[in-house]
Amino acid sequence: MTKAINVAMLGYGFMGKAHSNAYAKLAHFFPELEHRPKLKVLCGRNEVKARAFAETWGYESVETDWRKVIERDDVDLIDIGTPNNTHAEIAIAAAKAGKWVACEKPLAMNSAEAKAMTQAIQEAGVPNLVWYNYRSVPAIALAHQVVQEKRIGRAFHYRATYLQDWTISEEVPQGGATLWRLDQDTAGSGVTGDLLAHSIDTAMWLNGAITDVVACTETFVKERMHQETGQVQPVLIDDACMFLARFSNGSMGTFESTRYARGRKNFNTFELNGADGSLSFNLEDPQYLSFYEHTRQDTQSKVEDHLTGWRKIHVTNFEHPYMDHWWVPGCTIGYEHTFVNTLADFFEAVENGKRPRPDFEDAWQTQKVCDAVLLSAKEQRWVETGVDA
Ligand code: SOE
Numbered sequence: 001m002t003k004a005i006n007v008a009m010l011g012y013g014f015m016g017k018a019h020s021n022a023y024a025k026l027a028h029f030f031p032e033l034e035h036r037p038k039l040k041v042l043c044g045r046n047e048v049k050a051r052a053f054a055e056t057w058g059y060e061s062v063e064t065d066w067r068k069v070i071e072r073d074d075v076d077l078i079d080i081g082t083p084n085n086t087h088a089e090i091a092i093a094a095a096k097a098g099k100w101v102a103c104e105k106p107l108a109m110n111s112a113e114a115k116a117m118t119q120a121i122q123e124a125g126v127p128n129l130v131w132y133n134y135r136s137v138p139a140i141a142l143a144h145q146v147v148q149e150k151r152i153g154r155a156f157h158y159r160a161t162y163l164q165d166w167t168i169s170e171e172v173p174q175g176g177a178t179l180w181r182l183d184q185d186t187a188g189s190g191v192t193g194d195l196l197a198h199s200i201d202t203a204m205w206l207n208g209a210i211t212d213v214v215a216c217t218e219t220f221v222k223e224r225m226h227q228e229t230g231q232v233q234p235v236l237i238d239d240a241c242m243f244l245a246r247f248s249n250g251s252m253g254t255f256e257s258t259r260y261a262r263g264r265k266n267f268n269t270f271e272l273n274g275a276d277g278s279l280s281f282n283l284e285d286p287q288y289l290s291f292y293e294h295t296r297q298d299t300q301s302k303v304e305d306h307l308t309g310w311r312k313i314h315v316t317n318f319e320h321p322y323m324d325h326w327w328v329p330g331c332t333i334g335y336e337h338t339f340v341n342t343l344a345d346f347f348e349a350v351e352n353g354k355r356p357r358p359d360f361e362d363a364w365q366t367q368k369v370c371d372a373v374l375l376s377a378k379e380q381r382w383v384e385t386g387v388d389a
Pocket of ligand 1: 195
């Protein structure tokens with residue numbers, strides 16, 4: 001028995017496309033799921049663009065006001081793919097209307113908003129998801145499995161980078177379509193909310209709660225033209241952010257993010273070093289997980305021999321996370337498939353009465369770390385995150 005679930009997609013930008021593709025593909029690759037997403041409504045402020053997007057992706061109807069979408073009885077799930085400063089109001093209204101809610105990351109502009117959103121969602125008791133899609137990269141999910149299997153042992157170090165280079169030119173404006181990520185009023189923060197939020201979500205999923213941070217940030221280009229007003233305005237976001245972290249398991253972390261690393265396009269990496277092994281991943285080489293095991297395979301003794309070394313695992317076998325739903329071993333999947341995997345986890349959890357992850361509660365914890373990082377950079381001191389350990 002299958003169940004149709006009518007989806008309303010709010011937003012037709014980069015994430016509108018990534019999410020729409022996930023709804024469209026889900027049943028083809030995860031046919032065992034009961035829920036069958038139906039592309040019911042596309043909502044966007046610019047009607048011409050919204051109609052064009054709806055036609056491309058096969059949405060049945062178009063709205064230009066999200067409030068009307070929430071009022072519709074023929075909508076089950078609201079997907080928020082709009083800029084960050086709109087997430088809270090929409091998510092809270094959608095939850096109150098009893099809709100399921102899927103929200104793009106970062107969940108909110110700050111932790112206070114994230115808390116209010118999480119409370120509204122929990123009071124309404126509606127299924128909810130935050131699109132931290134990198135958890136669903138098979139190699140990252142395999143890293144999680146390896147940690148759960150306790151093959152890393154006591155964790156000492158976590159090291160993450162998230163580097164890009166698309167804002168180096170001073171000619172890049174801020175604000176407006178596609179460039180709202182540079183506008184503090186719309187984005188909330190710069191690389192901290194946009195990029196480090198991914199790194200923090202992955203880190204806490206793999207290595208547990210981040211309890212304390214000390215950070216520094218920099219804004220390299222101080223003024224940019226605002227696309228909407230045409231005025232040159234101060235840039236208020238963080239262009240780069242580095243922070244040190246302490247985890248509740250006693251390990252230490254370093255996190256670095258920038259949009260000024262020439263040549264780095266989406267260089268999202270992590271390395272975890274434990275007493276019994278290490279893991280290493282780079283999103284620009286996403287099919288691979290590197291694993292170092294300080295154990296002799298034949299005897300399981302904790303002694304290194306002449307064949308001990310890093311293994312670069314091509315994560316495409318049927319026994320690897322998600323891969324039995326895709327192609328035959330050796331054939332890779334890409335960026336867009338991580339969104340399909342995320343959605344599959346969501347419905348699988350709902351159908352089995354489990355808590356879907358990552359959800360609003362998880363994303364609120366990540367938001368607490370982002371807030372602590374920004375506060376620490378401002379006040380130049382260590383700050384407790386308040387993350388629930
Ligand atoms: C920023 O350039 C960005 O598009 C983020 O907003 C996404 O979350 C990330 O996955 C890719 O980079």
